[in-house]
Amino acid sequence: MERYRAEILPLNADKIGTKAHGTAEFSVDGDTLHISLEMFDTPANVQHWEHFHGFPDGKDASVPTAQQDVNHDGYIDLVETEPVSGTTMVPLDAAPHEMCIPNDNYPVADDQGHYSYEKDVPYQKLLDKFKEAFGGSELDLDKRVVYVHGVPDSLVLPDTVAGKINDKYDQHVTLPIAAGKIEKISD
Template sequence: MSKKYIANIVPLNDEFIGTKAHGKAEFEETDDELKIKIEMFDTPANTQHWEHFHGFPDGNDAQIATMDQDKNHDGLVDLPETESVSGTTMVPFDNAPHHMNVPNDNYPVSDADGHFEYEITVPLKELQAKFKEVFGSDDLELDKRVIYIHGVAKDLKLPDTVAGVVGKYDTHVTLPIATGKIELA
């Protein structure tokens, strides 16, 4: 038996970054696999885009961030500001989601038009085991998660108030540009 989920991905921080990133994510979970397909349009061009699902380890229902989460009033919702409504970064949509290694350079890169497609089939048991190791439960609870797409051009001048440095990756990499609620299809 399979379960299908979708997320309509809408722009975030578009007023500042000058593009309205949007798209769609589809997930199909079977006994053995999780198939993930994400297509994005109008993202910052020629840029690597981190993408993940976020949520609360305790199973609370995550919601997408809006400009209401801009607590420091700098005109941007940065990664830490999303946490109150969206929870923490959980599973990356990179070349190996089941390893749950978030900071890396193996995420999709948009083309000159700001378009990219991401498609992967993940071994579900491996992902669930790693998820349980990190978050204490092997239930991904996709319908309680939100997806974020991150990343702006390195030459975009961001205010000093923008937070979200992860290891060697600065706020240009982690700034959310789009988000969507994952729902059962």
Template sequence: MTKKYLAKIVPLNDEFIGTKAHGTANFTETDDSLHIEIEMFDTPKNTEHWEHFHGFPDGKDAQIATSAQDANHDGLVDLPETEAVSGTTMVPFDNAPHKMNIPNDNYPTSDENGHFKYEIDVPLKELQKKFKEVFGTDDLELDKRVIYVHGVPSDLQLPASVAGAVGSYDAHTTLPIATGKIVKA
């Protein structure tokens, strides 16, 4: 049985970043594979962009963050500020989503025009097994998740109040630049 999902990805933090990152994500789930296709436009150019789906392990319906989530009023919605409405980072869209290894350097990099396209077939059973290990359920519940695209150039001056460091990666890597609600197609 095939299930299809999509997300319209809209800008977040665009006034500060200076670009209105936007795009689409399509997910096709079959019995043995999850095909993921994400295409982004107007992202910060020549920059690696972490991208993931976020959600709540208890199955609560995640929503996209907006400027209303800027709790410290610094003009930016950073990664920790998204958690109240979007939940936690769950599955990365890198070179091996089924391994769920979030911090790494295997995410897409935009070209000189701020464009990138990501496409991969993920072994569904392996992803479900790892998802169950981490979150206690093997049901991805894609229609209860949101997608985030992250990443700004390391020379962009961010306010000291911007949080979101993950391991050796600072807020430049994790700052959300776009988000979208995943819905059934």
């Protein structure tokens, strides 16, 4: 069994008023990818999109730092993470193997800002869809970064914060609140 883990640390905490943190674990056992993620101190009563991001060419992704705030608005937005973390790859939602990113099937934090997510994913279906979407690329979990996104609609964001997907999903949905590098812990 292959096992991977990410320590998920806060992003944009000084701007959003919470220091979201947690852990994600991935284990591959035969044709099952088991994913578990637990978060604390996220914005309460908000749906939190969570994904892993990376580069289709196999380049190692990393967690953003303050240097990624290239427009100097005080926020590291989704677009600003791309140079170091790559693109959004696999959603940690109700059906990761379908790789449908924009949807309403992500976890919702309780009134204390806590939630946990656990899913068994058909591994081969995920690999097939992943290779189709990313030109034959390998999953390479240890080259990916887990992101957690989402702040309340009531949080006033400057116009400079990018990340709007369509009329339904704006920067409040996509603003990163935590990230962690996935590391292999056993074969």
